[in-house]
Amino acid sequence: MMDNITKQQYGSSSSLCDYILKHQIEEIGPKEVIDFGSGCGKNGRIAKEVLGKDCRLIAIEGYERTAKMLVEQGIYHEVQHDLLQVWIQRDSHHYDLAIFGDVLEHLTPREIHWVIKKSIKKFDHIIIVTPLQEIFQEETYGNPLEVHRTYIISCFFDRYSPIEKHIVRGTKWTIMNVRILSKLKKDPLYRRMSWYIFQECMIVLQPLGLARPFVNFLKRYLIKYKWLLRG
Numbered sequence: 001m002m003d004n005i006t007k008q009q010y011g012s013s014s015s016l017c018d019y020i021l022k023h024q025i026e027e028i029g030p031k032e033v034i035d036f037g038s039g040c041g042k043n044g045r046i047a048k049e050v051l052g053k054d055c056r057l058i059a060i061e062g063y064e065r066t067a068k069m070l071v072e073q074g075i076y077h078e079v080q081h082d083l084l085q086v087w088i089q090r091d092s093h094h095y096d097l098a099i100f101g102d103v104l105e106h107l108t109p110r111e112i113h114w115v116i117k118k119s120i121k122k123f124d125h126i127i128i129v130t131p132l133q134e135i136f137q138e139e140t141y142g143n144p145l146e147v148h149r150t151y152i153i154s155c156f157f158d159r160y161s162p163i164e165k166h167i168v169r170g171t172k173w174t175i176m177n178v179r180i181l182s183k184l185k186k187d188p189l190y191r192r193m194s195w196y197i198f199q200e201c202m203i204v205l206q207p208l209g210l211a212r213p214f215v216n217f218l219k220r221y222l223i224k225y226k227w228l229l230r231g
Contacts, residue, residue: 037103
C-alpha cells in the first residue's frame with residue numbers, strides 16, 4: 001500500500017475502478033504489461049497481485065523523480081524514464097497489454113488519438129482509466145506533467161469500438177474504464193456486420209413477439225448461430 005508521504009510527493013489516482021482493472025488483467029492473463037504514467041505504481045501492484053511472477057511488468061514514467069522512486073520500490077522488472085508519446089514512437093516491439101492509468105488526460109486531444117491509433121497496432125489489449133469531465137488540475141507535486149489538458153467525456157473513445165466501458169461515480173470523481181482490442185484480435189468485418197444486423201433485427205422483432213421464432217429459425221438452419229447472441 002502507498003503511504004501518505006509517497007502520495008504527497010508523487011501523486012495518487014482514484015481507486016474507484018481498481019476492482020474492474022483487476023478483473024480485466026485476470027481475464028487477459030498477459031505475459032507482458034506496459035504501464036504508462038506509472039506514478040506511484042498502483043497499477044503495477046494490481047498486476048503483480050493478479051499475475052504473480054508469470055508476467056513481466058514495464059513502467060513508462062515521464063517524470064524523472066517518480067521514475068527513480070519506482071526503481072527503488074522494485075515493483076516493476078524495468079522502469080523507463082520517457083514520455084509515453086516518445087516511447088510509443090521509438091519502441092518497435094509488440095506487447096500483450098498497455099495500461100493507461102490516469103495519464104491520457106494530461107495530453108491534448110490530438111495527442112491522445114495519435115497514441116491510441118499507434119497503440120492499437122502495438123498491443124493486443126489496451127485498458128484506459130481516466131477521470132471524466134475534469135480539466136481543472138494544474139501542476140502538482142512540482143510535476144508539470146500533472147496538468148490536465150483534455151476534457152474527456154464518456155464517448156471520447158467510442159470511435160475505437162471498445163469491448164468494455166465502465167463509468168463509476170464517487171463522491172469527488174467520476175472515473176471511466178475503457179478496454180480496447182487490437183484490430184488483429186477483433187472479429188472479421190463480415191462477422192461484426194452480421195452481429196450488428198442480428199441486433200437490429202431483434203430490436204424490431206422483440207415488440208412484435210417474433211424474437212423467439214426468429215432465434216428458433218436460426219437454431220434450425222444456422223448451426224453456428226450462438227456467436228450472434230454473444231457478439
